[in-house]
Each structure stands twice: as C-alpha cells, then as structure tokens.
Amino acid sequence: MNLWADGTYGVQTPLTDEAVREAEALLGVRLPETLLELLRTQNGGTVVDELAAFPTTERTSWASDHVPFDSVMGIGTAEGSLSLLDTPYLVQEWGLPSPVVLLTGDGHTWIALDYRAGGEPSVVWLDADNESELPLAPDLRTFLDGLVPAESFE
Template identity: 60%
Template sequence: MDLLRDQNGGQVSDSRSAFPTNRPTSWGADYVPFDSMMGIGHRERTLSMLDSPYLVEEWGLPAAVVLVAGDGHYWIGIDYRTCGRDREPSVTWFDADDNSELVLAPDFRSFIKGLTSAREFESERNEGSPD
C-alpha cells in the first residue's frame, strides 16, 4: 500500500475525512467518518492494523477483516470474506453497536478515490436547514 509508505497511519487530511454512503448509518444520513487511519506496527497507546485480530474478537466483528479505522463503536475494514485469494477485498463499514455493516467500496483504491471532506456534508445540511 503506497499510502502507508508515505505516512504510516495517523490523521487524515480534512479534505479526505469522509466517505459518502447510499444509505444512513448510525453515524449519519449520507456519510461515514475517516478522520484517521491505523498504521502498521506497534506504538505505545496507539492501535495499528496488527491489532485487528484482538479488536475483531473484542467487538464481535467478522474474522476475515483488517481494520484500518474506527473507535470501537464503528470500524472501517478491508473485508476479505468474499474475495478469495485472486480478487481484491472490499472496504466495509462495521457498526458494533447495532451489529450492522455496509460495503463502502469494491476495493481500497476505490475507497481512497471516493473520500471527500466531511465539511461538504455539514454545509449541505446547513443549507437545507431553516434560519
């Protein structure tokens, strides 16, 4: 993943801090947050993708997932459940509180290309609200 070579996890640019959805989630009506990304490797008091097996078990998520972002109540993961060895995994939103999930993108490249600013969604809501 070239992204991890450039920066091994951490805060995401404000211009790429959300992914639009086609249905509501527990987070919002039309997007999910992506304000930080886990890196690879262990650092004190910081979760990494290597913590996925523990986090998957702790939060009752599917085993064939590598978590890349989340806070415990929700997660975004690279989902290997249906792709097999020859295809790319999808990127899926997992809501641990209501035990729901939503495929966000067919692959990680599409997920990255689809990221946008959370401010776009906030400004759309503000434009539609009465004064």
Template identity: 60%
Template sequence: MKFDEIKASFWSRDTYGVQPALTQATVADAEKVLGLRLPESLLGLLYVQNGGGVTADRDAFPTSQPTSWSEDHIPFTELMGIGTGEHGLSLLDTPYLVEEWKLPSPVVLLSGDGHYWIGLDYRSCSALGEPSVTWFDTDSGADLPLAADFRAFVEGLQPLSRFE
C-alpha cells in the same frame, strides 16, 4: 482525483498515531500475523506515512444509506498503520479487536472507535485477493459495503465539511 495524485496529500500534519517508517520486513511480518495479503494501494499510502490522521480534504466517505453515524456519510479521520501498541492502534490489533467487538472475519480494521469500524473485508475473496471496504456498526450489528477495493475507497473520500 486519481489515487496517485491523492497519495502525495493524503496525510494530515498531525503525528498522533503515526507508526515508525514501514519496511518490507514489517509488511511481511504483518501479513504473516494477519494471514492475509494487504492491498498494494494501502501499502503505497503506508510507505508515505505509516498511519495517522488524514487531511481534512479526505476525512469522510459518502454512503448510499443511513448509518448510526449519519444519514449520508461516515467519518474517516485516521488510518491505522502497522506497528506496536506504543504509537496507538495498529492494523496488527485487528485479531484482538475483531474478537472484542464480535466482528465478522476475515477482516483487517483500518479505522474506528469501537462503536464502528471501517475495514478491509476479505469475506468474499481469498486471503490473497483484493478485499472490499466495509463499514461495521457494532451498536446495530449492521455492515455496509462502501467500496469495491481500497483504491476506490480512497478515491471516493471527501471533506467532512461537505456534509455539514
């Protein structure tokens, strides 16, 4: 399924973690705080809904090797939006979380729980480049590249039920 088709049905109906509606000013402020340009594909989803739970049709990503989570996939049940702490974790919490969990940098964390994080990985591109998406396992210290970019990551998401 192509990204534009996915965009319309990406989010679950759950409102937990949903930040206030995204504005261009909020995006500009976030990019300034993070020191990076966020991918257009990510912003496209966040303009539809600024973070929260993803639909059960798209809550896992297949992996080419085992992780601490599973032999063949990782969870992706939510995507952080851009906002303040009153609505749950936000992409703006990345600098604190990177330091707290001793993660590589520069990255922007998209989802996770401390034992693992899924993030935009800017280590092999410039701050203005198109980051890949990587799984960061804080328990083992390993990281696993998942997709060349955020659009490819979203297009590769599958139902968790497929793996059970």
C-alpha cells in the same frame, strides 16, 4: 493523493518490508498494494480534512449520508496507538466478522478491508453496536478516490 495531515498522532515507525511480511503473516491476508503505498509514505496517522469522509447512499448510525475517515492505522507497535496488528484482538473484542483488517474506527464503528469474498478486499463499514454493516467500495483505490471533505455534510 496527499492523505496525511500534519502531526504525529497514530504514526508508527517507518514501514519496512519485514514489517509488512510479519503483518501479513499475523493477519493471514495479503494487504492491498494501495494501502502499502500509503503506509510507505507515512505509516498511519490523521487524514487531511479534505479527505475525511466517504459518502453513503444508506443511513448509518453515524449519519444519514456519510461515514467518517479521519485516520488510518499503520503497522507497528507504537505505545498508545492502535495498529493494523491489533485487528485480531479488536475483531474478537467487538464481535466483528472475519477475515477483515480494520483501517480506522473507535470500537463501536469501523472501516475495514473485507476479505470474506476472497481475492482483492472490498471496503466495508462495520457497526458493532447495531451488528450491521454497509459495503462502501469494491476495493481500497475506489474508496480512496471517493473521499470528500467532512464539511461537505451538515
């Protein structure tokens, strides 16, 4: 799966095993191998248009039938871009549930790995403004396999 679009926006320095260990210690979770495989290919950035949306069966504040997935935060400290390492601050700032790891979002809405049930995290849509959430997939691999082009929707 080629998830990454061309460009450097949001891309962190290449991922190292040490950076993964430090991130997992900071976040207090074990990151899914599926995510680490993606971030080892490219450490965050913009998602290709062909995979920039996830269909939903319920309406969200974004749309009646999908949520956007246009980027993924990497692991790092590049100036001017968010990182998975910003999750603790962002969770507190936006009043989000915990433990989660934010994958992408704009402050008002997020797609996150949800660790609240324990074990392998599910993927959830979080809406800070509406204080609502919508389960999207039982795990990251299922979520990624369900991505479709954003232009599939009106």
